[in-house]
Amino acid sequence: MWKIESDRDIHQITDQVIQQLPNVEEPGLRLARRLHHQIVNGGDMVRNVADVLHGSKWLGHPLHPVLTDVTLGAWMMGFVFDLLSLLTLRRWRSSRHAADTLTTLGTITAIPTALAGMTDYSAIKKPAARHGALHGLLNTIMLGLYILSVRARRGGHWFSGMLYSSAAFGLGLVSAWLGGELVYNLRVGVNHSQPARRPANWMPALPDDSLLEGQPQRVRVEGQDILLYRKNGIIYAIGAVCSHAGGPLEQGQFYDYCVQCPWHDSVYDVRDGSVVHGPTTYNQPVYQVRVMNGHIEVKGTEHEPASAG
Ligand code: FES
Numbered sequence: 371m372w373k374i375e376s377d378r379d380i381h382q383i384t385d386q387v388i389q390q391l392p393n394v395e396e397p398g399l400r401l402a403r404r405l406h407h408q409i410v411n412g413g414d415m416v417r418n419v420a421d422v423l424h425g426s427k428w429l430g431h432p433l434h435p436v437l438t439d440v441t442l443g444a445w446m447m448g449f450v451f452d453l454l455s456l457l458t459l460r461r462w463r464s465s466r467h468a469a470d471t472l473t474t475l476g477t478i479t480a481i482p483t484a485l486a487g488m489t490d491y492s493a494i495k496k497p498a499a500r501h502g503a504l505h506g507l508l509n510t511i512m513l514g515l516y517i518l519s520v521r522a523r524r525g526g527h528w529f530s531g532m533l534y535s536s537a538a539f540g541l542g543l544v545s546a547w548l549g550g551e552l553v554y555n556l557r558v559g560v561n562h563s564q565p566a567r568r569p570a571n572w573m574p575a576l577p578d579d580s581l582l583e584g585q586p587q588r589v590r591v592e593g594q595d596i597l598l599y600r601k602n603g604i605i606y607a608i609g610a611v612c613s614h615a616g617g618p619l620e621q622g623q624f625y626d627y628c629v630q631c632p633w634h635d636s637v638y639d640v641r642d643g644s645v646v647h648g649p650t651t652y653n654q655p656v657y658q659v660r661v662m663n664g665h666i667e668v669k670g671t672e673h674e675p676a677s678a679g
Pocket of ligand 1: 634649650
């Protein structure tokens with residue numbers, strides 16, 4: 371049993387609660403890794419669909435939270451109209467009708483919302499896996515209850531439908547809180563790369579003859595981790611910290627002008643840091659680079675890296 375003390379903050383308490391729950395992390399991670407394997411090895415079409423669901427290359431940030439607004443908004447308003455129906459002893463027929471329609475709308479839109487969430491979950495970082503698995507499990511139960519609700523309503527059993535959807539809505543609030551934890555506390559879906567504002571002036575990074583063709587190197591200049599890569603004699607410099615979850619890009623796989631992150635396989639173009647494939651939704655920062663007196667020098671750029679939208 372967990373012990374709640376007065377000076378513990380909400381995160382410590384909820385972390386304790388979550389640790390006491392049955393272990394959903396391992397099976398969840400196995401499922402995630404299997405799904406990720408299918409995405410990465412499923413060919414161009416599968417990868418492109420996954421990119422759309424991640425929000426990579428077109429939205430500039432993850433798609434899942436955008437879709438949840440539509441789904442939860444419809445369900446929440448459905449709950450409000452159900453409540454009004456209850457308070458008016460079901461005499462206000464339009465209220466019941468509105469509740470039925472909104473509950474059905476939320477349930478239909480939950481399908482793309484869930485697909486986007488599962489696609490993001492397939493590349494979740496390990497420290498967030500437990501929260502992510504619980505979030506997914508609660509959402510699955512919630513969706514099941516909403517489907518039962520829609521069926522009951524369509525069969526003319528509004529009261530049972532209302533009970534199913536109210537229980538689901540309660541679960542949804544807990545799940546939404548977990549979603550907030552995933553983003554704001556565990557930093558899932560946020561940009562992990564470092565802005566390329568520094569160094570403000572040209573700074574030596576590496577002797578020119580130390581960077582061999584096709585052999586990437588990670589250097590640290592004024593606190594910036596930079597990936598240097600020479601291809602066809604031209605040197606490129608982008609952030610070495612993967613924007614998806616902080617993976618070390620210099621350890622990735624290099625082909626053509628692309629680097630594939632070793633952690634969850636995001637692909638970037640080393641020429642301009644742009645996203646070629648998700649799960650990331652953020653471009654890598656790009657540095658200016660030149661060779662002076664036998665040294666490779668780098669310089670920051672004035673602007674933040676653009677979102678990949
Ligand atoms: S850290 Fe996840 S793709 Fe790079």
